[in-house]
Amino acid sequence: MKANQQPASKKPLNLRALQNTPGFMIRLVQLKFFEGFYEQFAEMGISPASYAILALVRDNPGVAPSSVAGLLRLQLPNLIKMLNELESAGLIKRSRSKADRRAVELVLTPKGNKLIQEAAKISEPYNRRMLAPLSEAEQGTLIEMLNRILPL
Amino acid sequence: MKANQQPASKKPLNLRALQNTPGFMIRLVQLKFFEGFYEQFAEMGISPASYAILALVRDNPGVAPSSVAGLLRLQLPNLIKMLNELESAGLIKRSRSKADRRAVELVLTPKGNKLIQEAAKISEPYNRRMLAPLSEAEQGTLIEMLNRILPL
DNA sequence: TATTGTTATACTCTATAACTATA
């Protein structure tokens, strides 16, 4: 250790190119959201994916696994594993459709309903924290832009 | 098959909650960017991660692996594997620092320089395609917001 | 003793193939 004292970081790197690369920034922001999620929801034993599944089933009782997989961009076999866990945990229930006995209908159990309700409460401070550097109006603009980039 | 004819999709699902969940939308947009990246850069044999590494080394010749890992949010051992591949492919060169012989300095080879230059050209139509639903001004706003959410 | 880079390894996430049952 001689001179060259800088607090902790080494050098002022040139990051302009990457900062102006949308895909790169989106990826880093996404990692930040995931990291923040696990911090905020640590005690609930819930992941971003399971949160999305529960919210989707809550708003669409009877929805089919294939629909959930399609919307969440998960391969069906991978979703099935998560559904098995959610069902084992007593959060969702599977039943066979009477119209088409191949089809499965997903619904929340009371326990699942309670969990997603608590999670929704926690999600408010979580989103506030993640988006703190943006004004309310800007947060709305961001959401709107994201929905335009990826129409659902 | 009786009645109930709807083109291909099954039902009009209620997606409002998820559409208004920033982390969820950011994740889906990020997946779209990755998917689009592999389409557009298919022939170059380059991944989003290796693109970022090459661009970072190009703009910061002599940068240390630990700095690259920190910025790209990769664990150092995982970055090392990628560096091994990039070096084997003749795209980057490692050399030991003379000041601190533990430290490694990364630079692009001429071949690496040529590759990132070609990739940068392809990245223009790629970004244009990904962000097509946004106006030029909106694209700038988005980038600026992302940088505020995740200051680098 | 602390730091940088590296290797080995385990774990999670994602993708593909094949099977069951119903249509």
Next chain:
DNA sequence: TATAGTTATAGAGTATAACAATA
């Protein structure tokens, strides 16, 4: 034959532990 769901399995990506060389 085609479709919805499921199982099994392989691969990619990510995280942790331990080591070598140097400070």
